[in-house]
Amino acid sequence: MDVSYILDDLNDAQRQAVTAESQRLLVLAGAGSGKTKVLVHRIAWMIKALNSSTHSVLAVTFTNKAANEMTSRIEQILSQPIPEIWCGTFHSISNRILRRHHVQADLEKDFSILDSDDQLRIIKRIVKRLEIDEDQWPADKVRWQINKWKDDGLRPNKIEDKGDFNIEILKKIYIDYENYMRSENLLDFAELILKSYELIRDNQDLRNLYHKKFKNILIDEFQDTNSIQFSWIKNFTGDGSNITAVGDDDQSIYGWRGAKIENINSFSKEKRTQIIRLEQNYRSTGNILNAANAVIGKNSNRLGKKLWTADSKGDPIHVFEAYSEQEEANFIVDTVVRATEDGDYYKDTAVLYRSNAQSRVIEEFLLRQNIPYIIYGGVRFYERLEIKNVISYLRLVINNNDNNALERAISVPTRGIGQKTLAELRRIADESGLSLFSAAKKVIEEKIFKGKGLNSLTSFINFIEDCSEKLYELPAHEFVEMIINQSGLIDHHMKEKGEKGKIRIENINELISAVKSFAIIHKNDDLSEFDSLIAAFLSSVSLDMGETQANKTDDAVQLMTLHSAKGLEFKTVLIVGMEESLFPHARSVESINELEEERRLCYVGITRARKKLFLTYTEYRRLYGRDSYNPPSRFITEIPDDHIEFIRPKQSFSSGYYGTVAKNKDKIQTLEYALGDNVVHSTFGEGVVLNIEGDGDSSRIQVSFHEVGTKWLVSAYANLKRI
């Protein structure tokens, strides 16, 4: 069969990467150079041209989204479904292995996975129980340390306290935490990876099995791997297997959560590692790319890569200095309006910022002009309070001994079982070595409590037991519906005032449909690793927290942080708030490593743009309830002048350390208006020119609009017509 079609449509470097026979391959893929394409085509090539079995492939990603996209693209190329391929996140593949070999891993079959919220709650309780000073060892710090240890592959017995009192305490908590997790049959995210790593490392049979199976191992976003993930990969690599790592050291922006950029370096230095660079960019114009290259060029210790494009230079990069964040937001609105007038969709434009708090003002202005927008980030579906509540009930019904679930379920909605009753129940459970559920039954049988407490407890326990009986009788979604109605959760949210309760109930109903569609999607799958469909659903929920926002509007301006923009592209990109202290963030400027990560973040932001790039900063901004005057970001000055066009140049009155960025004054285009002119704006309507600011050639113009009041506009961008 002719398989050359897989190689059509690839450039030389891409083709080399797809067909490379080396056992160790590192593909350094610059932004927009076809990274996913290479990965997907390489897998297709292995299967079609080299006759590798789909079972021999292990493809690892960081997000479910990436894994799903990869699978469906491979299926598309092969024109056949490949449900048996192991393509998933580090966590989901670890989960799969641990469920499959739970006996060897010394786990119960039905272990549950905790999210970091639950993890925190547990640590809090342990710290309290050990009577450790919570002010000196706050739970979130302890959690961070425990996760760091796990990410470094360290069990408590490998931690030396060297007489350090602080570490001694932390280690004590770590040990207690591990014991608790084991007794409760719980795994946290870090544990999934560490445990599966240890399992394969220490079990000769399994190691042989997987070495034989996984002949083709591929890792996406390799620059984001942490220590344990790197070891985890190595663990699966036998003599006959080959590894393909794809990544970009210049896009490493998750160092702060443990990603080790060094992994790329050390992999590249291993003998026999072949390195292929993908340097042709298919996304951005010449100006955008050169700007990106110039900025990232200021970093040290790069593996080195120079992106180029066959595209023309395109528009210059526009830099806009606003007086305030309001004016900045106004400029964003103007830019969006102009783009749509040129025929763009709203969704072609993205606004990127360093921190979430910056979105507020922008939202306000977009809302006021009735421009649809969508914000990425924030609370995800399965993290919502009301959803977590329902999930707790499901967990408790499936596993009565899930103390964590019981603690949450028993107190929402309130049912006359308060902290005092609960504390007493915990004490009894601790004393008798029973789970909370069993302790509650004991309390009821032996009538240890009396009056209201006993009644409430009895009806709660009865309810859970009734549900357990119906677990196998009802279709999954009806079962969930029953729990929701009979638990009192709906009534509880009905009582909430305002829109809040309504939204919560809507979300809960959405959960029912999620269960329904889960049942449909997996109706042909082998779910023998689970006792019930609900159990399978819960396991998938903890590894895929769901989209941040349902697709309310299809065509909307995209608002997100620079971090969440990684991997995406837009025709027009605005990077806003480009000021020292904001971007680079004040907390990052002290250390070179952190500053360089900020710079990579800037590189990521710039390379998101296909055609147009706008950078904006303000002279004045209210930050944390305070007035702040920060100089423009150093990253702006790192872009060569001749790629930039400054809109409304103005001597910044706080232009201190980094010099003024207002250069190229002569390039500004302005339009002539006179005070009192009647003008019309495409969205604001008709108005009168009140004020013109600027020396000679005005660059800003104040207009009193009949409909929307007085506004300052940039004349070059205001798109006003005289009437």
Next chain:
DNA sequence: CCCGATACTTTTTTT
């Protein structure tokens, strides 16, 4: 148990 007052924090986020 719910409420309001008060103190405190404030970068980025996936699993």
Next chain:
DNA sequence: AAGTATCGGG
């Protein structure tokens, strides 16, 4: 500024 955590009173 604004959100969250904690505590004490009703």
